[in-house]
Amino acid sequence: MPASSVCPMRPTWVRQLEAYWVVDGLPDLLVGGVFLTVTGWQTLEVLYLSPPPLARFAFVAFVFFTVLGGRWLLQRLKWRLTYPRTGYLRPALPPRQRRILGLLVTGLGGLLVVAALSQIGFPPLLPGLLSVFLTTAMLWLGWRYARPRYGLYAVAAFLGGVCSVVSLAHARGVAFLWLADGNAVFLSTGFAALLGGGVTLRVYLHRHPLPRSVSDE
Template sequence: MNPVPDLSQRTRRYWMIDGLPELLIGSIFLFTGLAQLAPLVAPANIAGWANLLLPLVLLPLILLGRRILHALKMRITYPRTGYVAYHQPPRWQRALGGLAGIGVGIALANLTFNAQLAAAMMPALTGFTLAAGLGYLGAYLGMRRFYALAAFVAALGLLMYWMPIDGFLGASLVIAAAGVWMLIAGSVTLYHYLQHTQIEA
């Protein structure tokens, strides 16, 4: 009945219109999965070095991601369909979100290192944590394809849990698979966007 919340969701969804954010998030997921996988599959003499992959590859990607995305949008999106600046959430809200993220990270790490059972449960835990985040994103943006991805990672997490493989290997595969899904979805969206829009004179 009240059109403003729908309109808010519509304008928020505009951020995803070009598929570029999905490509960035997908890259982060894929690199995280592969970097976690590397020490597990690397020969013993270089496994120690493989541990460095995660901070070396991921940190720059996370730190520079926003700038790269902005630069790409400046060249691709803004000249085609326009520029929008969104309301920034208040500081306390951002701080609360950060604290919640750290809390989930610590809880997962605690489970991983302290409980024998948790290692085996890692794929399912990773799948459900990712699914919760993706489900929230889907509701926030009103985008059904995030619900589909959430269902996929939750199901894949459970599948990896039932399969007779190492828990960390399974969790890494879940994260990498979510990344591949997002890269494919982002590429299709970007292709479709470029096909249907042109730079305004």
């Protein structure tokens, strides 16, 4: 039984239990895929400034499905890949009040950011803000789950932001529009997440071959 502890406040076994959701790299692959799709879409939008309505609808539907159906999709994949190998765990949910509060804070925060950006109309700020947000989020996830690969994603998000902010000053036309939408940040973070998730999944599948049968009797 593991006795060492990464952080004196939270023993290793608790961290391992909490990190079970990301142990296989599947969430990273999903996030990486979404980020690269967003980049691809925005690149097309920049190149063909008025995309057909059907394409715009497809993109909105994709984002909507990913946000709402991402967890469902991950669960389906986990039932095929993860749970038959290392077992099923349904983590305890936080109390109902805390969940509602979290949703409210996230929703209000999102609305405030959107409102502020639409009022200020500051596209050059967007990549920087996005980079800071993603870097912070990745560092927090890395600390919470004690998974170094999130440090790699944080570095990628940070470098993407630096690249955008530095390049924006000199960029013109299509290149300016592409950078101002935060594409460099999405591209670098998405690529890092896809790479990290892929390697993690490969290592996980290699370490945990499918057992022939598990009897609990």
